Amino acid sequence: MSATVLAARGVEVRFGGVRALRGVDLEVRPGQIVGLIGPNGAGKTTFVDAITGFVPSTGSVQIGGREISHQRPHARVRAGLSRTWQGVELFDDLTVEENLTVASRRLSLRSTVRDLVGRHSGDVSSVRDTLEDVGISELAEAFPPELSEGQRKLVGIARSFAARPKVLCLDEPAAGLDTAESAHLGKQLRRLGDQGTPMLLIDHDISFVFGTCDHVVVLEFGQVIASGEPSVIRSDPRVIAAYLGQEPAGEGDQS
Numbered sequence: 001m002s003a004t005v006l007a008a009r010g011v012e013v014r015f016g017g018v019r020a021l022r023g024v025d026l027e028v029r030p031g032q033i034v035g036l037i038g039p040n041g042a043g044k045t046t047f048v049d050a051i052t053g054f055v056p057s058t059g060s061v062q063i064g065g066r067e068i069s070h071q072r073p074h075a076r077v078r079a080g081l082s083r084t085w086q087g088v089e090l091f092d093d094l095t096v097e098e099n100l101t102v103a104s105r106r107l108s109l110r111s112t113v114r115d116l117v118g119r120h121s122g123d124v125s126s127v128r129d130t131l132e133d134v135g136i137s138e139l140a141e142a143f144p145p146e147l148s149e150g151q152r153k154l155v156g157i158a159r160s161f162a163a164r165p166k167v168l169c170l171d172e173p174a175a176g177l178d179t180a181e182s183a184h185l186g187k188q189l190r191r192l193g194d195q196g197t198p199m200l201l202i203d204h205d206i207s208f209v210f211g212t213c214d215h216v217v218v219l220e221f222g223q224v225i226a227s228g229e230p231s232v233i234r235s236d237p238r239v240i241a242a243y244l245g246q247e248p249a250g251e252g253d254q255s
């Protein structure tokens with residue numbers, strides 16, 4: 001069996017009478033960027049909320065073979081599963097570098113001890129490394145109000161990436177970006193992926209997902225209806241049918 005960094009099996013979520021997820025299986029392997037797409041209400045955000053511990057779920061979630069489904073969100077982050085949020089909240093009166101330093105320090109209860117003994121994840125040097133890895137070193141001294149939407153998204157990604165996750169979940173990173181910003185974001189994600197950070201990427205912009213991901217999983221009504229390489233998924237009749245009746249965002253649209 002090939003190694004997986006993230007293995008979710010039989011993930012189920014109910015909201016009262018609504019079965020939002022019905023036994024979803026999904027894997028992310030080393031070096032992969034996996035896209036999760038589906039029509040509105042298919043369960044994409046619920047899946048990310050479930051595996052990261054923000055909504056109660058049943059089923060199995062493993063990171064590097066270790067079961068984390070019983071753990072609280074912060075413990076899952078420590079196990080290597082980080083996520084971004086649709087909105088990027090930043091402290092406007094702190095620079096980008098200071099925002100990342102604050103976030104890194106919050107990540108670990110042990111940071112106080114490490115403050116006493118030297119280098120830790122909130123060090124200026126490691127924050128600078130993170131900014132460089134995400135391709136935004138030039139923004140270190142900028143304040144959030146000076147940033148474009150695309151730059152804010154990259155800072156949000158850098159903040160989650162600072163934890164050096166084994167898998168990074170990205171919830172609609174291209175939402176609100178124009179075509180050029182999406183293309184730049186896709187390039188930076190590809191670079192991070194190629195450098196060894198596997199990702200799970202949700203987005204409404206299908207061309208962005210197809211252009212960025214190695215593998216795509218399609219949800220409809222809380223179930224996986226297709227899974228495979230973008231070129232295969234693009235022409236899958238079940239996927240085309242699932243999107244009938246709605247505007248499949250992407251192909252030039254920004255939603």
Ligand SMILES: Nc1ncnc2c1ncn2[C@@H]1O[C@H](COP(=O)(O)OP(=O)(O)OP(=O)(O)O)[C@@H](O)[C@H]1O
Binds near residue numbers: 042
């Ligand atoms: N907190 C909640 N309480 C009740 N039902 C919910 C809740 N959150 C989501 N749902 C329902 O669960 C289903 C899946 O919703 P979810 O937001 O995960 O879909 P999605 O694929 O992310 O949709 P979108 O593309 O519109 O963001 C939908 O039927 C939705 O109405």
